[in-house]
Amino acid sequence: MFQSFEVTARPEQGPPRLAALRGEMAIEGLDGFLIPRADAHQGEYVAPRDQRLAWLTGFTGSAGFCAVLTDVAGVFVDGRYRTQVKAQVAKEYTPVAWPEISLSAWLKDQLPDGGKVGFDPWLHAAGQIASTQKELVGSNIELVRCDNLVDRVWEDQPEPPMNPIKAHPIEFAGETADSKITRLAKTLQEAGCTAAVITLPDSIMWLLNIRGSDIGYNPVAHGFAILHADGQVDLFMASKKLVVPLADQVTSHEPDGFLDAVAALKGKVQVDLGTLPQAVADVLNDQMVDGGDPCALPKACKNDAEIEGSAEAHLRDAVAVIETLCWLDAQAPGTLTETQVVTRLEENRRRDNALQDISFDTIAGTGPNGAIMHYRVTEETDSRLEDGHLLVLDSGGQYLDGTTDITRTVAIGTVGDEEKACFTRVLKGMVNLSMLRWPSGLAGRDIEGIAREPLWAAGQDFNHGVGHGVGAYLSVHEGPQRLSKVSHVPLKPGMILSNEPGYYREGSFGIRIENLVVVQDAAPLPGGDDDRAMLNWRTLTYVPIDRRLIVVEMLTSAERAWLNAYHRDVAEKIGPRLSDEARRWLDTATAPI
Template sequence: MFQSFEVTARPEQGPPRLAALREQMVQEGLDGFLIPRADAHQGEYVAARDERLAWLTGFTGSAGFCAALRDVAGVFIDGRYRTQVKAQVAADFTPVPWPEVCLSAWLKQQLPNGGKIGFDPWLHAAGQISGTLSDLEGSGIELVRCENLVDRIWADQPAPPMNPVKAHPIEFAGEGADSKIARLAEDLRRAGHKAAVITLPDSIMWLLNIRGSDIAYNPVAHGFAILHAGGQVDLFMAAEKLAGVRDHLGSQVTLRAVGDFLDAVAALAGPVQVDAASVPQIVADALGDAMTDGGDPCALPKACKNAAEIAGSAEAHLRDAVAVIETLCWLDQQAPGSVTETQVVTRLEENRRKDNALQDISFDTIAGTGPNGAIMHYRVTEETDSRLEKGHILVLDSGGQYLDGTTDITRTIAIDDVGTEEKTCFTRVLKGMIAMSMLRWPAGLAGRDIECVARVPLWSAGQDFNHGVGHGVGAYLSVHEGPQRLSKVSHVPLQPGMILSNEPGYYREGAFGIRIENLVVVEDAPLLPGGDAERAMLNWRTLTYVPIDRRLIMADMLTTDERDWLNAYHRDVAEKIRPRLGHDAQLWLDAATAPI
């Protein structure tokens, strides 16, 4: 473990690869080809074999795609990556702001006389293709299914991952796989569905209480599943992965070869439930009229953690806090200019490894100092590795995959004396994070209904940030987990047991970045003194316990309630974490959690 399997490309490698791709397009009679950052399972994270977008363009972000035409190649990226993409792609590729500019509008502008655009039907979701086709109607532009043209020219493309699967203990899962299968099968019967096709790896892992390592930092294995309304599951996965879990899977699960998947899908009697947002177009083609879009049956049950999963996640966060605090203590002992970003990353990962329950980090650690902190998903390389100089602020975003839970925490750290402007912006971000932490809201609201609470202090100063306020988090599963989000586009009602991040930020390109992140779990809100039970309310319980850098706080900008929240939070940090620390870190924590 503790290794990255990511494929990367230098900007100068992009133009010859793009030229080779265009030769294939000409041979196929195509005017363009779509290269998504996706695999056949449509999850957020992909194995090295499926890093086609990075291999072709050099762009390594976790979302986006390329539309390569014969004379232009657009790289579509959202607000998180508009600084990053400039440094990663050659001039032959044109960054396109997405979703502000959608694919269909761009294609119509580039191909006013129509054309044929090829796509690999394994790598595009059915809902995505149907939406694009609808938008292209009357334009003369066709979407053409074809084999993957990037795979044709990628001579040293890595092999598919074949790592062993292991059972996930019931003490951490909190519910047996047989119970999960039974209650989800009952949901299918109530909906009148004969079966559900499941393609998301984390859904399959959750349903069957198994974990894998086919994708870096994510404990999942590649495969497909069909859940039948009668309570049986067909699991399509390479046999060599499953040698150690055959007894664990039991008689309810039939193991089948991956090559049998499409034939099995085509043989299903409808209606068959799928998630159109994630099921590959080729699966929709096989189902035909039998398909109905009812969502991934595992998504919501997986998101609403049970008591064992919440307890495990809470304990994992306490142990994780030790690693982070020991690292922050060490960092404060170093003279400005004597430490690099890489050294911070290495020290933090070494401290996490001291916990035997750690299986891996949960994503590539982000340690961006000074201008690098303004790159939201920055990852240090040999070329960009920078020293933490006096006056810098460091954005340190990291997490761990523990047997009992997944962590994700960001702290922004002052390197000696920091300017007033940086402190003012930091305090606005902190005010937004505290506002979200303190929020009580009526049951039934979704992330889009409340996410603005964390932005208001920045809005008051004409500032904002180009990422969501928070994402869902798994229980020893993916660090980014749906369907819940604190986002302008999330319509999924928040429910007790959901774990999300609370992470407002602010980024000034070329200068500095700021982000403060805690993980929080949704709970039923207690009745307030003197209140009534007119409406069910929800609130957050914080899981993350690491100090927030007091040196960056403009105390006179905080209200009394905000100051009280911060001081109470720091008291909790000291109470929960101090007994777990070494002597030096205890002394550091005492100072870091002193009241404001």
């Protein structure tokens, strides 16, 4: 298998580490300390050095934080991780349902007489701190900037990553770095700003047409950047990483000069308070204009080269997935383990010379493990694929021309009627969203319920978003676009998103079906008399959906027609690329229903 880049901790390691941290809190005179899953760059993914939350608590989910007080340690996780956290943390840690319970509400309940709660200002976004401080007004609870206390007690903490960058070819980028810089500098001028501070690694990679490997599965390098309204860029990145030429408008500096450069800025400076570290906000103060990361929306709206590169990457990726599904289907129930499935799939992906890495740890959850939304198989949890199980197989690849992410739920042996009914509801939601046409200007929150409605009708739902943005040989989770109840960002042509409804029954089974899709302008309907601009999807993922799990009678004629047309496209696009055995398997898997 590909190397895992996660710091892990056994539950029994948590209590002594917690005790050591509380010792440092006592030295500093603090009643609490906050440990986020974040680094100074405020991206979703962090290098081993920055996985303080996992090291301290054992919880390895991609979102969450811990608030350690003198007598309680709350681990705040959202609905995706509430099964996982119970299995990963010791009893000394208390899982907290977040965001239903906010940090401020929890602190006021746990510290009724007030107290001092420390935080590392590099690891918390300015917007988060401002919001929490506002909610704590009148409580006598004070948030206090301090050194990182976890770093003091983490004796074998890994060193910061220092991997060299590489150039991202123009045939895949579709636009030169100079053009991007000039284009975005003009938006700063129009906004009356002299500069913008950029901390997100994928934004810097996109802007400068470079890629890195400082974070596992994500082709990014750590650094900071200042984009000036005159079309110049100051890049703050360790010189040992800079082994390829940068655009003419870019001047490189060592990272330790970043705060001084920020302090020297004049006029209004555009920032994204949702990702700007509090340490940087403390320097800018009243100069800040919360205009967002200037790269976020342009990066999300892929150009033709990025879209076509992603489409081609998905076709090659489908070969690896289908070859794996063919092999899996030939094995008798009870003969394989989750690890064997992961290994086989990753070996098949590795046959493509354009593959740089997988795009995240492959999820292969069988039976009850499938109900853990972001399950990662370990030696302790590795389970056999038994008769009657559903296998959730969620995986992806990082290719030079695109990033993939696909989930298929597969029947192992003879599956029960209840599982099939739930699977069909999930499928209906995915298909109905795939068929959707919608007016330009709507956001993810306006349409994501389409994918949930078949489940809602049966009194069911799932605790994750319907979809996330995806980069072009960048992060597999990319903002600002999402198919989520809380996403207000209008969907625009060129945005790539996942369409992945699911259903999870704790202790029993899980289901998820995921395709990647790209937003495009919808062609006018024949005879239509409405002239408003409409959008729809172009599907990128072409892998069959397990027909054995479909209750055909539950599908409408339109849903059945979409599925048959989709399977016909899968056979036509992928069949010629497969081995003889896999092609025969695909013929059966894509037969009309």
